[in-house]
Amino acid sequence: MAMLNVEVDGRNVEVPHGATVMEAANKLGIFVPHFCYHKKLSIAANCRMCLVQVEKAAKPMPACATPATDGMKVWTHSDAAKTAQKGVMEFLLINHPLDCPICDQGGECQLQDLAVGYGGSTSRYDEPKRVVFHKNMGPLISAEEMSRCIHCTRCVRFGQEVAGVMELGMIGRGEHSEIVSFVGKSVDSELSGNMIDLCPVGALTSKPFRYSARTWELSRRKSISPHDSLGANLVVQIKQNKVMRVVPLENESLNECWISDRDRFSYEGLNSEQRLTKPMLKENGAWREVSWQLALEHVAKRLVEIKQAHGADTIGALISPLATLEEMYLAQKLMRGFGSDNIDFRLRQSDFAADGKRKGFPWLGMRIVDIGGLDRVLIVGSFLRKDHPLLAARFRIASKRTQDVNIIHVADDDLLLNVANKAIVPPQLLPEMLGQVIKAIAESRNLPVPSAVAGLEVEDAARRIAASLASGKLPGVFLGNLAEQHPRAGELNALAQMLAEMLGGRFGFLGQAANSTGGYVAQCLPMGQGLNAIKMLEAPRKAYLLFGLEPELDCHNPAQASKAIGMAEFVVSITSYRSTAADDADVILPLAPFTETSGTLINCEGVSQSFNGVVRPAGDARPGWKILRVLGNLLGIAGFDYDSSEAVRDEACGARNLLELLCNEVNGISLSLGEACENGLQRISDVPIYFSDPIVRRAEALQLTSDARQPKAWMSSAVAQSLGLAAGGKVKIVQSGTAVLEVGLDDRLPAQTVRVAAAHLSTSALGPMFGPITVEKA
């Protein structure tokens, strides 16, 4: 389509049809003052700050809402425009408090900034200002000063359009308008913190950060979020070597201009009281602070002793999937140099059938930016909103346009997006449901039905999903975290591949953690005869090297992990925090978290992002790559003389082109569909968003949110009735261990299932994340 020629402030610019005057001006780099306009939100045109002069228009026009037309002439800084803008500013300031020195937003307030340019030096009003009462919006957002609100409705539109849930609204009318949440409700969206950034004034501010520092006292450093597979870009703001606040760094191809609340508020965990600051050695059951030298020498000595006594393969290493590429690489180099292939980072995985059968490193299967362009999507086994808050937002926005989102999952949580079709099945039947979809597509397209799925009976839900997928041009199939943690993960992988091939589409993994793809790149997994994360615990080792994890929370079977580690002769835990697991260790070495070390994370789309430490390590904590380097040297392993983390990274990546090595294909996985006939209750586990890793577990404000509530035993009322249970009652859950939990009712759960969250101390004694479970009245 032909472009439109527009003249703004005497300069010509070409814009496409449908562009606004605001966009034309922005394209020329001309700033038009504005409050309600935001490039990622719908147009509201309610603040009127963007008034400009347009040729042949009798009145000033709002640039954000005026469509550009061919030959249009616009003046953004003419006398007429400026008079209009100043008039609007005077209106806005009638009721806005003029006490910037005591406002938390002072110094980073768009109203303050624009008032300097467009406001008068005195006010013509001496009437009393309007007072708006403060609101309680929960532990993250402070709405203490709602008199400052200028009713731009950015916060409301963000909820509706990006977060997918309208938690804030504007009640009343005219000068009685107020921003509120519904009577007595807190704001619970996992993306809510973005409203703080969007609010152009000091009405919505960060509750944890409020009044703890001034914006101009903070230095700003770039970083990468370690909390999910997206690799959101962050600006970490620090004062006196302490992280005070985290905000997004715009990266259109990853996090756009948003971050999740987990990325934003997890920093409180960095400053936790439980941070370890000194190496410690256990002597006769009591902890003693020691020097690094002594601690590391002790570790080396003990490892050598155990190797001599029992062989190197009695030593195992479990590495957190949040660890950096450098840390993972050095850990495996150390283990292999020492003679053991027992190393793994896939701590919550239980089925390793695909090992040795992969053609490459598992990944998303496409660029993140291309998600929006898919017209048909199937997401299998994902607590999408909580596991991947920002990927969910991309699907949400696409689902409002032309994308059909189909879901196969074990729970029917509200994803806040337009779900076209869904099949909610008990966990043990997840592969069968995927198989049914394959069969339905084969039948509808008159293709030969793959023998593995031929015996399945196709239910209506599968047929509907198949019809949706088959009707698209650009389909995509995604396996979520639960699918990767599933006891038949290998089969799910093979089935997704079969489906994608049949559809001529892409398939991939949403990615369990920040460095899940990086772990494969670093070869931080058994490559030969070594034991994987499950086997290392099933067949207990004599010694364990634990890096960055809390095994009683971060493993697939925490009960087994605690037991194996408890029995070991020697355990060294390289960790940032004191915890029960650290108590089981013989040596604990204080690890610098992501803000205190340089490193690299490879996100789900295979993009490798390196970052620097933003503050000095707390106390004597040290970056992981340095700890491992010294340990490697003490053990006399060759090639541990790196002088920077970059040198480690370069060695880890080598001359390979990573993007060419990404591939989700597996060959030779045997499929046995339709054979599972486990009766009785089955456990469904989710990893709740604010229990997912050691840092967020210690972020105080996040722990007060509704997503961090004490886990319950969720079941349908049918299950509860059959067991004679009522909501709120106590039940004893028995797996390989037991736990006592409160009953919660959720009728959207599939029949014969009980949902019990993982990654929480109250449930860690139970056993594996999946499998049979029994429930008794406590």
Place this chain on the structure above:
Amino acid sequence: MSPQINAPVLSVEALTKIDREIAKYPLDQKQSAVMAALIVAQDEKGWLAPETMDFIANYLGMPSVAVYEVATFYNMYNLQQTGRFKLTICTCLPCGLQGALAAADHLKKQLGIDFNETTADGQFTLKEGECMGACAMAPVVLVNNKRMCDYMSVEKLDALVAELRNSSPQKV
């Protein structure tokens, strides 16, 4: 994650009326019926309690706060319990210029209450209203959103109050 089951707050008759309103709009635009649904609910309950609005939100598949926005925008919706009779007097400029303010003062004195208050016996609530499209007949008083009284002189106001006070409890 905490599914809440909403016990119906409204009677079957009220729900039937709401269903009739919903039927006027396309299936995927149920929320267009929100204003009508709120009127039905208020007629039955006398006012719109949070749980009533929450119920309607669920019933129409829209966010609670969006219902709240509508209910607070229009001042004929009662967000608090009112007395048996809600008297709304228009105090907009045209009425104001034609004696509405004096009429309001008279009512306040007679009832012994200010705007947004209810008499101790629970009979009357006094409200300030916006233009009712009857500016030529000022002052105007609206009784319980349904009955419009115009040219409200002091005598007619007193007569109205007396009539309502003596009306049988069933009759609204």
